[in-house]
Each structure stands twice: as C-alpha cells, then as structure tokens.
Amino acid sequence: MTYPTLEQKMQALKVVPASDYERQCVDAIPAGDYEIAVQRTADILDEGYEVFMRSSRSSMGVAGDSIVAMFTAAGDLVNASAGTYLHAVIPPIVIKYILARHAENPGINDGDIWYTNDALYGGIHNPDQVAMMPVFFDGELVAWTAALSHTTETGAIEPGGMPLSATSRFEEGMNLPPMRVGQNFSINDDVLEMFAAFGIRAEANVTVDMRARATTADRVRVRLLEMFEREGKEFVTGLFRRMLDDAEAGARARISSWADGTFRCVNFSDAAGLTQGLLRNCQMELTKKGDHLTIDFTGTSPETPSSYNAHPQAVVGHLANYIYEYVFHDLPISSATFAPIDFIFPENSMLSPDARAATSNAVMAASGAMSAIANCISRARFGSTDWRQVTASQGNGGNASVLAGVSQWGAFFADMIAYPINTEGQGAHATSDGMDAYGFPWCAFGRAPDVESMENEFPMLIPMSSHWRDSGGAGKYRGGVGTAQLWVTHHAPYVFAMAIADNSIVQTPQPLFGGYSQPTVPGVVLNGINVTEALATAESGTLTLEALLAGEFGGTPTSSTYGSAIHPVNGGDSIIIGLSTGGTGYGDPLDREIDSIDQDLVKQLVSPESAVHLYGAVLDRNGRVDRDATIGRRAEIVAERLARGVPYDEFEAAWSERKPDDSILGLFGHWPDGAVVTPLMRP
Amino acid sequence: MTKLHVAEYLDIDVEAERWHCHDCDRDLGPARENYKRGLLVAERDPSEVHPKVIEGEYTFSPNGDWVRLLEFYCPGCGRQVETEYLPAGHPLTRDTDIDIDSIKARIAAGEARINEEGKLEVTL
Numbered sequence: 129m130t131y132p133t134l135e136q137k138m139q140a141l142k143v144v145p146a147s148d149y150e151r152q153c154v155d156a157i158p159a160g161d162y163e164i165a166v167q168r169t170a171d172i173l174d175e176g177y178e179v180f181m182r183s184s185r186s187s188m189g190v191a192g193d194s195i196v197a198m199f200t201a202a203g204d205l206v207n208a209s210a211g212t213y214l215h216a217v218i219p220p221i222v223i224k225y226i227l228a229r230h231a232e233n234p235g236i237n238d239g240d241i242w243y244t245n246d247a248l249y250g251g252i253h254n255p256d257q258v259a260m261m262p263v264f265f266d267g268e269l270v271a272w273t274a275a276l277s278h279t280t281e282t283g284a285i286e287p288g289g290m291p292l293s294a295t296s297r298f299e300e301g302m303n304l305p306p307m308r309v310g311q312n313f314s315i316n317d318d319v320l321e322m323f324a325a326f327g328i329r330a331e332a333n334v335t336v337d338m339r340a341r342a343t344t345a346d347r348v349r350v351r352l353l354e355m356f357e358r359e360g361k362e363f364v365t366g367l368f369r370r371m372l373d374d375a376e377a378g379a380r381a382r383i384s385s386w387a388d389g390t391f392r393c394v395n396f397s398d399a400a401g402l403t404q405g406l407l408r409n410c411q412m413e414l415t416k417k418g419d420h421l422t423i424d425f426t427g428t429s430p431e432t433p434s435s436y437n438a439h440p441q442a443v444v445g446h447l448a449n450y451i452y453e454y455v456f457h458d459l460p461i462s463s464a465t466f467a468p469i470d471f472i473f474p475e476n477s478m479l480s481p482d483a484r485a486a487t488s489n490a491v492m493a494a495s496g497a498m499s500a501i502a503n504c505i506s507r508a509r510f511g512s513t514d515w516r517q518v519t520a521s522q523g524n525g526g527n528a529s530v531l532a533g534v535s536q537w538g539a540f541f542a543d544m545i546a547y548p549i550n551t552e553g554q555g556a557h558a559t560s561d562g563m564d565a566y567g568f569p570w571c572a573f574g575r576a577p578d579v580e581s582m583e584n585e586f587p588m589l590i591p592m593s594s595h596w597r598d599s600g601g602a603g604k605y606r607g608g609v610g611t612a613q614l615w616v617t618h619h620a621p622y623v624f625a626m627a628i629a630d631n632s633i634v635q636t637p638q639p640l641f642g643g644y645s646q647p648t649v650p651g652v653v654l655n656g657i658n659v660t661e662a663l664a665t666a667e668s669g670t671l672t673l674e675a676l677l678a679g680e681f682g683g684t685p686t687s688s689t690y691g692s693a694i695h696p697v698n699g700g701d702s703i704i705i706g707l708s709t710g711g712t713g714y715g716d717p718l719d720r721e722i723d724s725i726d727q728d729l730v731k732q733l734v735s736p737e738s739a740v741h742l743y744g745a746v747l748d749r750n751g752r753v754d755r756d757a758t759i760g761r762r763a764e765i766v767a768e769r770l771a772r773g774v775p776y777d778e779f780e781a782a783w784s785e786r787k788p789d790d791s792i793l794g795l796f797g798h799w800p801d802g803a804v805v806t807p808l809m810r811p
Numbered sequence: 812m813t814k815l816h817v818a819e820y821l822d823i824d825v826e827a828e829r830w831h832c833h834d835c836d837r838d839l840g841p842a843r844e845n846y847k848r849g850l851l852v853a854e855r856d857p858s859e860v861h862p863k864v865i866e867g868e869y870t871f872s873p874n875g876d877w878v879r880l881l882e883f884y885c886p887g888c889g890r891q892v893e894t895e896y897l898p899a900g901h902p903l904t905r906d907t908d909i910d911i912d913s914i915k916a917r918i919a920a921g922e923a924r925i926n927e928e929g930k931l932e933v934t935l
C-alpha cells in the first residue's frame with residue numbers, strides 16, 4: 129500500500145515552488161493580457177460546470193454540487209468553477225500522487241482518464257468522485273483538468289452512498305485509489321461495467337455521473353488546448369504561475385489585516401452513525417500571526433466505530449467551504465490561497481482516523497469543523513476593516529434523506545434528495561439577518577430542485593415545502609430559517625428511506641456574540657393520517673408544520689432521532705416530515721430592531737411566543753409589536769439578567785465540579801480532554 | 812483612537828490594556844486575561860429558549876441532560892455579550908485572546924492605526 133501519509137497530504141496542499149522557466153514566463157506576460165486571460169480561465173471552467181450539470185444524473189450533480197478545475201502540470205490548482213468549494217483545495221493531493229507513483233507504470237499519456245473516489249488517497253468520502261485528464265501540448269504534459277461531484281450510490285451496505293451502519297471502509301462499497309479508467313479519450317468498457325456492478329441499485333446514476341465527469345474534464349482540456357494553441361505555452365505557463373502568486377499574495381494580505389491573536393471554539397454532536405452519544409466533533413484553536421494561520425484540532429473526540437469520521441484533507445475541504453464563501457470570496461479558487469494556513473490534526477481522532485475507518489459520512493463528522501471555522505475567523509476579523517463580512521455559523525445540519533426502490537417509471541433508483549439539504553437557513557451577518565432557505569452550507573451554489581421535478585423523479589408527493597417558523601437562531605440579527613417538507617409515498621406501494629443526522633439532541637454550531645443557536649431537528653412521522661382526505665380539506669395556506677404537529681390534519685406525530693437506518697415507508701398513510709435546519713443567530717436578541725420583529729411575525733418566520741420570550745416584544749391585540757411597551761419590557765428582562773447572573777469565577781468554581789452522565793460519554797473520549805480511551809478494533 | 816472594537820459588545824483599550832463593554836464602557840478587566848472573567852454568567856435549561864414543541868424525547872429543544880445554555884452578561888448594562896452551549900462541567904471556552912503587543916508594535920511602526928470606527932486599519 130502506498131496511500132499518502134498525513135504529512136504527505138498536507139505537503140501536497142502546498143504549491144510547488146516556481147521554476148526559473150515559470151518566472152521568465154511570468155515576466156513576459158504583456159500588461160492587460162493577464163486580466164483577460166484570467167477571465168478566460170473562469171469562462172472555460174464555467175462552460176465546464178454547465179456541461180457537468182446538464183450531463184449528470186444524480187440529484188446532487190443536477191443540483192450543481194460539483195466543481196470543475198484546472199491545474200498546473202505539477203498538479204497545483206489554478207482556478208475552478210463551483211458548485212461546492214468542498215473539493216476546491218484537495219485534488220492536488222491526488223494529481224501529485226499520480227505523478228509520483230504512476231508516471232512510469234502505467235504511464236501518463238495524452239487521452240488518459242484518471243479517476244479516484246477513495247478518501248484515503250485524498251478525497252472527501254467515496255460518493256465524491258473525480259475524473260482527471262492530463263493536458264498534452266506538443267507532446268508535453270502542460271496542465272491537468274478535473275471534474276468532481278457527488279454520486280449517491282457506491283454499492284455500500286446501505287443504499288445512497290452514505291451508509292449509517294458502516295463500521296469500517298470494508299462496508300462502504302466501491303473505493304478506487306487513483307487509477308486510469310480510460311485511454312485515447314475513451315472510458316474503458318470493462319471499467320464502466322465495474323461501475324455498473326457496484327452501482328446495481330442505481331446503475332444509471334452511477335454510470336452516467338461517471339461519464340459526466342470524464343466528458344467535463346475533457347471539455348475543459350479541449351478549451352485549455354485552444355488557449356495553448358492561440359497564446360503559446362510560455363504565456364499560459366506564466367498565466368498559471370502568476371495566478372498562483374496573486375492568489376497567495378491576496379490571501380496573505382487579507383490575513384495580515386486582522387489583529388494577531390488566538391481564537392477558540394468547541395462544537396458537539398449527538399450521534400456517530402446509529403450510535404447515540406455526545407461527541408466533541410470539533411475543538412478548534414485558530415492562531416493568527418502576521419500573514420499566517422495555524423488551525424489546531426487537538427481535543428476533538430476520538431475516531432468513531434461508524435462512518436462519521438473524516439480524513440484530514442476532507443476536513444480541510446470543509447474549511448474551504450467557509451473560507452471561500454466568506455473570506456477569500458474575491459480570490460481565484462486556488463491551492464495557493466491555502467499556502468499561509470497550516471493544520472494540526474490529533475492522531476486517531478474523528479478528524480484523523482485510521483486507514484481502515486469508515487468515512488462515508490465525513491461530511492457529518494466535519495460539520496463541527498465547518499461551524500468552528502466560521503466562529504473563530506469571525507472573532508479574528510471583527511476588529512478589522514473586514515468586519516462587515518463577519519457571520520455567525522451556518523446551521524450545518526446536513527439533514528439528508530436517501531430514497532431508494534423502484535420508481536413510478538419502473539426504474540431502480542437510490543438517491544439523496546437535493547431539496548431538503550439545499551434549503552437550510554444562512555447564519556446571521558454582522559449587519560443583517562441570514563438569508564431564509566438560502567441553500568446548502570456544503571455547496572454554496574447548489575440549487576434546490578422544483579417540487580415538480582422531484583415528484584417526476586421519485587414516487588413521492590410533496591404537498592408542502594415551506595419556511596420552517598422559528599428555525600433561525602435568535603439574535604440582534606436572526607439566522608435564516610430553514611424549511612419543512614412533507615414526503616408522501618405515491619404511485620408506488622413503498623419506498624425505502626434513510627436519513628442522516630447528528631443534531632436531534634444537541635445542535636452543532638455555536639452562536640456568535642450573544643445570539644442563540646437554532647432548534648434541534650427531530651425525526652417526526654405522522655402515523656394514521658389519511659393523506660388524501662387531509663390534503664382535500666386543506667385550504668390554501670393552512671397546511672403548515674405547526675398545524676400538522678398540532679394534529680389538525682389527523683394522525684399522531686411521533687418523534688425519534690432524525691437519523692434512521694434504511695426502512696420501508698408504505699404508500700397512503702404515513703408521512704415523513706423533512707426538516708432543513710436554520711442558521712445561527714448573531715448578537716443579543718434584545719438588540720433586535722422592533723420593526724424586524726414585526727416583519728418576522730407578518731411573514732410567519734417567528735412565532736408570537738418567540739417574539740415575546742426571546743425578543744422581549746409586547747404584542748397588541750392585533751398581534752403587532754407595541755413599541756413603547758416593548759422598550760419597557762426589555763428593560764425588565766435586562767434587570768432579570770443582572771439579578772440571575774453570577775460572577776464568572778464563582779460560577780466556574782461550581783460548574784467545573786460537574787460532569788455529564790457517563791451513559792452519554794461513550795463516544796466522547798476521556799473527559800474532558802477527549803483523548804482516546806480504548807483504541808478501536810476494525811478486524 | 813486607542814479602543815479597538817474587537818467583538819460586537821467588546822472593546823479593548825490598547826493603551827490601558829483593559830477590556831470594556833462596547834455599549835456602556837464598563838471596565839471588564841485586564842486585556843491579557845479572559846474577558847469573560849469580567850462578566851456575569853447564567854446557566855439555563857435550553858428549553859427556556861428553545862421550546863419543546865412536541866412531546867417525547869426529541870422535542871426541537873436541545874436536551875438539558877446533554878447540554879446547558881450559558882449566557883454571559885455585562886454587569887454594567889446587562890447586554891448579552893456571549894452565549895455558549897456546553898455539556899455540564901465542560902471547560903468554558905476562552906474564545907478570544909488578542910495579541911496586545913503585536914497591535915502596539917504595528918501602530919508604533921506606522922503599519923496600522925485604529926480608525927474612527929474603532930477598527931484596525933492597515934496603513935502601509
């Protein structure tokens with residue numbers, strides 16, 4: 129086995145130093161041509177991204193949960209079009225591995241298609257797969273292209289690519305190390321058949337997505353070659369190196385502008401796969417000094433006996449989601465922006481597990497890191513002229529549902545439905561509320577599909593998909609609300625369903641500067657409801673989450689964890705409520721503008737009870753906020769706070785004597801440091 | 812300006828090396844210490860803020876046996892400066908340590924200043 133070590137992976141994230149030839153090429157670029165050519169790279173990649181979405185079959189691919197990228201000959205990422213920034217910084221690990229290991233045998237040739245989905249070698253988790261093509265110009269390797277996306281079937285122990293019950297990588301289906309899957313611009317038929325065999329639950333999704341990656345990588349290759357032919361090798365080589373230089377300089381300047389300091393955040397979750405337990409899924413210490421960041425995960429809970437583990441580069445990918453969306457939003461998507469950032473991963477933690485670990489739910493394991501980075505960077509930059517970019521964390525729920533079975537069209541399918549995850553609420557900003565139902569924290573530009581498209585694709589009826597009232601964390605600025613949906617089996621006797629979650633008992637993100645986090649997300653099923661009758665009696669606007677929970681449409685709501693193993697859902701009488709979490713709140717709720725509370729009430733984004741209890745509102749007989757009475761009530765609440773607050777040292781002395789019940793600490797590691805207590809055995 | 816506005820409700824007086832409430836200017840202690848030591852703390856059951864919407868074990872409210880809601884108030888004005896959701900007894904997070912010496916050195920070197928908004932502004 130030659131999979132890269134942690135040190136090799138972290139080294140591969142760093143840009144290869146410029147050669148003398150590259151420096152000469154940079155110097156030779158005529159003024160003005162550089163900016164035009166940078167835009168040209170973006171246009172090529174945007175074309176690739178469009179090709180990719182139109183060629184993909186899985187919901188995630190169609191939703192745009194993907195990235196299309198170009199690299200130097202040495203494998204450094206120059207620019208990308210996204211989609212999701214999750215894959216932005218890590219493909220160089222794979223390309224550099226191929227260059228180091230396979231240049232001689234089997235060799236790297238024009239027309240090759242290379243492929244991997246194994247996180248051990250540099251990916252996120254095995255549903256995330258990448259096709260890469262070398263670009264040859266005049267017989268010389270001059271660049272690489274890649275297309276990455278999430279396919280929702282891998283042939284694992286459960287359908288949908290993110291099996292909750294997998295306990296090691298041996299239960300996760302297809303894991304391909306970097307390998308050549310095609311030659312002479314064509315995918316090998318035998319390899320395609322292997323994909324079909326692993327993807328037998330949803331053959332079309334797996335094989336079409338695989339071809340979509342290859343065709344997208346090839347489109348970018350063709351356009352890049354046109355650029356090489358028109359502008360010459362010297363110009364494009366200089367262009368790529370200068371883009372790397374500019375990206376790194378931009379990143380360093382931004383980091384430099386903040387005050388030096390150290391910033392910390394801890395985050396928790398309540399499950400690893402199907403096992404319940406308290407985890408500190410991230411303990412982050414971010415140190416900013418000069419133009420450099422060190423991000424230390426020491427103290428994060430141990431690796432888990434489930435698929436909720438993430439290999440370190442996958443964690444870095446998750447940080448990129450936040451960093452590109454909010455910090456480096458105006459810089460090229462480039463390896464070089466991460467040059468000033470170093471990482472410390474504790475061995476055998478859930479963010480740096482053993483090679484045998486299951487990691488297909490790496491995206492869940494890393495939700496704490498994604499939350500902590502928002503919190504720590506916001507604290508680091510609030511004192512700078514960047515402060516308007518400060519945000520509370522996204523909700524980072526990722527409450528995903530997988531459906532599988534035989535569709536109304538007689539086709540086998542296994543897919544993660546894109547609507548719920550793409551409608552989470554956004555974290556609140558330093559100057560405004562988070563956007564309601566803004567999207568998917570893992571994929572800033574993913575799109576929630578239309579209900580009609582989903583009903584056409586799956587044997588499901590979705591009679592309700594609306595804002596989820598009170599789901600945004602309260603604050604001076606409120607987290608955006610998420611959504612609630614109804615999913616009813618329709619045109620099929622049953623479907624198989626599973627759901628992924630770790631936020632039914634505790635929420636992972638910490639709020640910012642005195643706000644509150646979002647509510648937890650239970651799994652709610654309405655048993656004994658006659659769906660047809662219920663829908664027939666629903667007047668426009670009356671079918672709401674609150675009305676369903678109150679039993680106004682019949683049936684008995686029962687709650688459990690949102691996460692569930694694969695199980696059948698019969699047609700006709702059982703309703704699953706899909707929930708997409710809200711964003712986290714910013715600032716003291718008593719600081720919220722009174723007019724904003726009123727608007728939230730009118731739009732039914734905040735309940736009257738929350739307006740009263742969290743925001744100190746006093747409502748008049750029409751249910752509108754009484755301004756003067758509210759000002760008076762808020763003064764009373766401040767007095768209540770001062771009466772119940774205890775001096776810090778006194779509080780801490782009593783607090784530090786306490787400990788949660790041992791029954792929930794089985795996954796936590798040693799209390800309170802999180803160290804490994806019993807090493808895991810994965811025979 | 813010598814006061815840096817480092818968090819929504821916190822200033823650091825860089826010269827005097829003291830934390831202050833941004834709203835009421837209350838002195839909250841030495842800037843090289845944890846600012847939370849100058850605040851009041853209240854522990855609440857999460858359900859006081861996140862109502863239990865349905866019956867049963869999973870209710871839309873974080874479970875108070877798993878995590879507690881901690882609120883940190885300015886003793887001067889009662890502003891809710893910070894909140895944190897922590898399991899009982901979990902170490903309280905010292906979330907912000909600003910390197911005072913570095914700020915002083917950058918200002919002295921003419922590299923940066925504290926502008927009218929109270930923000931560190933790079934001048935070079």
Ligand SMILES: [Zn+2]
Pocket residue numbers: 832833834835836837885886887888889890
């Ligand atoms: Zn104050």
